[in-house]
Amino acid sequence: MKITVLRLGHRFSRDKRISTHIALVSRAFGAQEVTFDAADPDIEKSLDRVSKEWGGDARITSITNWKKYAEDFQGDIIHLTMYGININDSIKKIKASKKDKLIIIGGQKVPSEVYKLADYNVAIGNQPHSEVAALAVFLDRLQEGKELNAKFQGKKTIIPQEHGKKVIEQGR
Numbered sequence: 673m674k675i676t677v678l679r680l681g682h683r684f685s686r687d688k689r690i691s692t693h694i695a696l697v698s699r700a701f702g703a704q705e706v707t708f709d710a711a712d713p714d715i716e717k718s719l720d721r722v723s724k725e726w727g728g729d730a731r732i733t734s735i736t737n738w739k740k741y742a743e744d745f746q747g748d749i750i751h752l753t754m755y756g757i758n759i760n761d762s763i764k765k766i767k768a769s770k771k772d773k774l775i776i777i778g779g780q781k782v783p784s785e786v787y788k789l790a791d792y793n794v795a796i797g798n799q800p801h802s803e804v805a806a807l808a809v810f811l812d813r814l815q816e817g818k819e820l821n822a823k824f825q826g827k828k829t830i831i832p833q834e835h836g837k838k839v840i841e842q843g844r
């Protein structure tokens with residue numbers, strides 16, 4: 673099952689940091705691809721830098737027509753929104769399907785078509801919070817925490833410690 677994250681409404685001036693966090697969370701929490709409705713080279717560079725250093729092959733892409741992209745998607749479309757059905761009541765059905773997943777998250781106001789296009793409108797609780805938090809919780813519930821044990825092959829590897837930091841660097 674391939675997981676793709678579609679981030680709508682990226683604004684270059686205001687959203688760089690949060691969009692970068694979306695890309696990093698997508699990579700670290702088991703998505704294979706993250707796509708934006710605007711190409712922002714700064715975000716692409718940040719993800720590339722992290723992947724070179726710490727491994728993983730999450731792809732970052734951009735699209736110009738999100739609606740066509742979503743309509744053409746072969747698999748389940750999940751839109752994360754506080755107005756949706758609580759994840760506690762919807763995740764079982766979503767997990768039962770092994771189809772590829774497209775997870776849509778918004779920024780500024782999400783176009784109303786997204787609610788209709790989605791197979792599932794899912795709320796990570798019915799309170800407003802953040803697309804980064806919503807994405808992390810959804811990806812974790814979808815994969816039952818298994819994504820946190822994934823091994824990434826990079827230049828650097830962390831050796832987990834009770835206290836302090838230990839990092840092995842390739843070739844050193």
Ligand code: SAM
Nearest residue numbers: 752753754777778795796799800801802803806
């Ligand atoms: N009114 C928006 C909504 O529809 O959820 C909140 C905007 S919020 C700043 C930006 C994005 O965060 C939303 O488009 C949604 O993807 C995500 N989000 C925020 N709260 C959420 C929640 N409780 N459940 C799921 N997603 C949420």
